[in-house]
Amino acid sequence: MSDSSPQPISGPDPAPPPPREHRGPGPGECRLCGSAPAADVTFRQHVGMVLLMQARSRPGPYCRSCGIATFRDLQNRTLLTGWWGVISLLVFSWSTPLRNLLSLRRVRRLGAPVRDPAVISPLAAPLLPGRPLWRRPGPLVPLVVAAVALLLVVRAVTAPQLIDPTSDSLPGQCVVVVAGELRPAGCSGPHDGRILQKLSPGTLADPCAAGVPVRYLRDDVVLCVEPSR
Ligand SMILES: [Zn+2]
Structure with missing residues (x-):
């Protein structure tokens, strides 16, 4: 007779998986909340200061929510503060908002953010996008600037000119x-x-x-x- 001691039906319970190590946001994850997917874009703010100016940038990657929130914040600030300088008015008050819009377009195409619990990030959840840009004060500034510029142009065009006394075609005028x-x-x-x-x-x-x-x-x-x- 062979040894009839009971044989184990199955092996010992497998060891529980080791706890996942926490980590920082990786490539393709939002730098603020760690969610994916994220786009590697940069949002900018321009500050015009008469003769000086200052450019600030916040590089990504950003998930959709954090990207839209960052865009609305910096775009609003740029529209408020980007006009008050000579070079700023001519160049950066236009180019910085346009570049921000291009970055926003990439962020808006992303899917809804999903966060890996193992990620340790500055924020525990995606930023709320906040009020739409058109409900913030920034867009009023370019509207006022454009209205004043239009008024000056209309006045310059419609204002009667002085007689040129050197002209030879004055008789009959x-x-x-x-x-x-x-x-x-x-x-x-x-x-x-x-x-x-x-x-x-x-x-x-x-x-x-x-x-x-x-x-x-x-x-x-x-x-x-x-x-x-
Ligand atoms: Zn995020």
């Missing part, structure tokens, strides 16, 4: 008088008078025909203006 200055006007519209002659001042007290008022534009040119009736 209709004019309006604004603050003692002659400005060209269309003869078909309202006007104060019409230039009859352009003369160099002589010794006569009134070189224009009798009864015609004289407007002196420059020391060396006299314009005889017939008032409109």
Whole structure:
């Protein structure tokens, strides 16, 4: 007879898996919350300071939530502070928001963030995106800047120009008088008078025909203006 001692039906319980080691965010994981997927993008802020300027950047990678939150924060700050300098106004107040928009486009394409519990990251969960950009004060600044620029352009284009006293085509030109200055006007519209002659001042007290008022534009040119009736 063989030894009839009971044989174990199965082997001993397998040892529990070793606890997973905590680790920092790896490639493809959000630098703030450790979630994946994440895009390797950078968001920027520009600060214009009259003649100086300052550029700040926050490189990623960012998950979708942290990326949108960071974009809204820095874009709002750039729109508020990016205009107040000469070079800033010409270059960076436009280029920094555009670059941020390109980064936002990449972040928005990501799937919902999923966090590996083994990751130790600065944040325990993705950032909340917060209020949309259009509900923050930043976008008001470029709107006001654009409105003021448009107003200045419209005023420059529509403001009546001064008469050029050196022009040879002045006789026949209709004019309006604004603050003692002659400005060209269309003869078909309202006007104060019409230039009859352009003369160099002589010794006569009134070189224009009798009864015609004289407007002196420059020391060396006299314009005889017939008032409109
Ligand atoms: Zn994140």
